[in-house]
Amino acid sequence: MSDELNNSDEVIITCGDGVKIIGTLFKPHQTLKGAVLIAPATGIKRQLYIRFAQYLAKSGYVVLTFDNRGIGESLAGKVKHSTVSLQCWGEQDMPAALDFLMTRFPLINYHLIGHSAGGQLIGLMNNARHISSVFNVSSSSGCLKNMSFPFIISANFFMNIVIPLSNFIFGHTKAQWFGMGEPLPKQVARQWQKWCNGQGYVKTAFGKTVHQHLYNELAMPAIWVNASDDHIANDINVADMISVFPKMQAQTLTLNKEDYDLDEIGHIKFFSRNSQALWKHTTDWLALHS
Structure with a gap:
């Protein structure tokens, strides 16, 4: 097992409503520069972020990844029974994960x-004012009507x-x-569908299901990174x-795969x-705001 993996621990995070979710904490060997919360995309397990989290830990940051409730190891029971x-x-x-970091460090x-939904949902966090900076990847409103042909057909x-x-048919989305x-x-899927059929994603729920939020208040520095070959998080x-x-x-950065031989x-x-x-884009950003 690599040295980086040896320096990580599985953790249990207790949310404000008593629900427990599973995370992994990656700790640096060197002097701590800051703490990073990686908030996942819709339906994405924390395993996707292992190598990236190890890279950040090697750069001096303690990093917390987690599975949202209903996903991966945070799924309790059968998915069709999940509310x-x-x-x-x-x-x-997300607030519970941030509280966990603030308590431990x-x-x-x-x-x-924030990856996709992880960046979209920041304004719902009641403790988001404690965040010093935001680095969002592939995070956008996902508005269907702003997607280009032919991807818009499959997205719809x-x-x-x-x-x-x-x-x-199944009681959940396959x-x-x-x-x-x-x-x-x-x-989750029903709300995702509704929000992507409108403008501003979660904004479509303001005054309906969302009655308290911080979207109008948050003023931290943020960079929104997308890729020119991302049909969902396009510039619009x-x-x-x-x-x-x-x-x-907010500032934006659009990456071109050709520039990195990808x-x-x-x-x-x-x-x-x-x-x-x-990934150096991330550590450069964190260095500016740590």
Whole structure:
């Protein structure tokens, strides 16, 4: 086992409503520069971020990854019986993970690295003001109408046909059949469908299911990184999501796979071990804000 893996621990995180979720804590051997919370994309298990988390730990940061409730090792019981929603990931799981870091490692800077949904849901965290900086990857509103042809056809098919049909037949969404991560609890998928059919993602729920949030208040520095071959988090949808954070000190960075001799970056591959040439963007950002 590698030295980096030897310096990681599985942890149990207790959320405010008593639900327990599973995470992995990666600790640096050197002087601690800060703490990083990696908030995952919809239906993505924390295993995707292992190599990336090890890289950050080797650079001097303590890093926490976790599985959202209903996903991976944080799934309790059968997925078809889960009542989890996207909203509770932002209102319960992400704040609990940040609280865990703040309790274990007080009086340092806390940074959030959000992958897709992990960046979209920050404004639902009741403790988000403690975040010193945000590094979002492939995070956008995911608005269907802003996607380009022919991807818009498959995106609409998945969101507006597969999700309701799968929920009806199986009691959850078989997202794994379409290369979309883990099986999704039906309320997660239903909310995802509804939010992606509107502008501003979670903004469509303001005053409906979302009654308290910090989207209008958060003003920390943030960089929103997307890839030119990402059909979901395209430039229009990134800008649409940033508009939901009116005070955030946001800048953007669009990566081109050709500049790094990569076959693909897309929506997921930033965190691939083959994409390590991209990771210096993260440590450069953290160094500026630690």
